[in-house]
Amino acid sequence: TQASILVARAVFPETLDFLRRHFEVENNQADAIWSPAELRQKLQGKAGVLTTGSERIDAALLDACPQLKICANMAVGFNNFDVAAMTARGVLGTNTPDVLTETTADFGFALLMATARRMTESEHFLRAGQWNKWAIDMFAGADVHGSTLGILGMGRIGQGIARRGAHGFGMNVIYHNRSRLSPELEAECKARYVSKDELLQTADHLVLVLPYAAESHHAIGAAELAQMKPTATLVNIARGGIVDDAALAQALRDKRIAAAGLDVFEGEPKVHPDLLALSNVVLTPHIASATIPTRRKMAQLAADNLVGFLAQGQPVTPLNPEVLKKKS
Ligand code: GLV
Ligand code: GLV
Secondary structure, three states: OOOEEEOOOOOOHHHHHHHHOOOOEEOOOOOOOOOOHHHHHHHHOOEEEEOOOOEEOOOHHHHOOOOOOOEEOOOOOOEEEEEHHHHHHEEEOOOOOOOOOHHHHHHHHHHHHHHHHHHHHHHHHOOOOOOOOOOOOOOOOOOOOEEEEEEEOOHHHHHHHHHHHHHHHHOEEEOOOOOOOOOHHHHHHHHEEHHHHHHHHHOOEEOOOOOHHHHOOEEEEEHHHOOOOOOOOEEEEOEEEEEHHHHEEEEEEEEOOOOEEEOOOOOOOOOOOOHHHOOOOOEOOOOOOOHHHHHHHHHHHHHHHHHHHHHHHHOOOEOOOOOHHHOO
């Protein structure tokens, strides 16, 4: 008999068609938001689940769903998974790296440019009918070309942003990461490794691309913001919680830094009300990987992980491959 799986959110019809060739599939094409109790109930008897960042997979859920063998996240980030709890119970987790790298790097750069050049603030002004004369410093922003681009977290997406900055905009690229890139990659990205303090103090534009973990919680808080240049731009396309949003709102209000561009928020989809009230911040609803071709690739990779693992014992992009070794 075919294994049963759950697709927790609405996906492309082609993804469901593909999965139905291998599994009995329960879906959520109405895209209802399930409570943890509803998710637990839907997962009864399921061997696999296709999740998005909105579904939390933790020890309590796993204990209530003993038949679950794989959680395939349609995201590169997986802070919605308690990976240690999954590994302890022999449950595999997978994510969708690589397929979204360039799309997400494009968006990081777009948010940097929109923020530095005050694009949304000036659009609001225009739409509100306030544009009635020219002024010499009207919406004067910060230059991007030739400035110093700081990148915190130098994974694949960080490298994509570095390449765009160095090769496209002649930026001086510096980065900080847990580990240094190889000399070859540093040369390709034209990026120089610096300490976190130097990164904060010298970046004209600082882009955050590090994965969320307990160690990266509030990696940018009041103390870090205080080290940045008053003219600096901060861009977060990583995860909410990496930035202390209340401290950031305070720094933006006090003009401790010039502006911020944020695609992710602590407690999203809620957004800190102090951020909503500020004009020197560009806010987008977690859409950095959102192009149709990339979302298709992400959904297909998540589906390939379910089929690869449940039908052939071989997932494509496992997060905790030690689960595979334990079984054999
Ligand atoms: C999106 O945030 C992702 O992790 O893919
Ligand atoms: C994270 O894994 C990245 O691709 O930057």
